[in-house]
Amino acid sequence: YCLERLGDVSRWKNGHHESSWCTVLLVHSLRQKEKLGIHKGLQFMGDIFLQENDEVTAISLFTLALQGFTLMDVHRSRAECMIRLGDISEKNGDLLNALEFWEMARPLFERSSQTKQIQAIDERMSKVNEDVKEQHQKNLALLVELSVPAGKVDEVDEEDSEIELELDEAEVERVMV
Structure with missing residues (x-):
């Protein structure tokens, strides 16, 4: 102890x-x-x-610990590992994976009566959801700005679409050799 x-x-x-x-x-x-x-x-x-x-080593250690805690059914420690793995995912820009880890950790903290950790998870998830909504709004605004008026191509001038190369016989023989 x-x-x-x-x-x-x-x-x-x-x-x-x-x-x-x-x-x-x-x-x-x-x-x-x-x-x-x-x-x-x-x-x-x-x-x-x-x-x-050293995130790679940390991820390996947290994953190994998580597997052991899962086999022993130790809720709080499982949730702590999931929180850390979620935080690493968030730091690396993988918000979906981060949310998944945090969502899995929340009921484990509930089972172990860890109200402070539950509040912290809720705050993390709320912040990430707000960030995602904000980014979505920015992306929509960019799409509106970049929208090109839809046009219609009636015909293509064949003379402009083909490239003609004129080679004299000496050049053709040189290339073939």
Whole structure:
């Protein structure tokens, strides 16, 4: 329990990166074969890699932790991993994927009575929905500005549509060789 609290990055002061407690938690849990501790350690290591802007490793660790929490049916930890994966998706511009992760996390936080996290998810989803609506309005305005009057092409002048190349016999023989 103490190692879990020490390894939890969310309890650290902002900007303080110390992976040793996460590593100790992970190693201890592996030795003791504590599945919950192992997956908590993976989640916390994911937080550290995320803070260090190594999103690929963080995604792998969060996904691995999420799989373990799913097998153990640990609602809150599953939701925390989904929140982080959603945040990464949002940061990378994949708003649909972000919304999916957040929507899956919300009922898990409800089951674990985490009202603050539910409010945070609702705020995230509301902000993204507003951003999407705003972008949609901008796109519609651009389409209106760029609309070209519909015209009709009656006929095409064949002389202008064909390109004729006149080659003399010497050039043809040179190309053929």
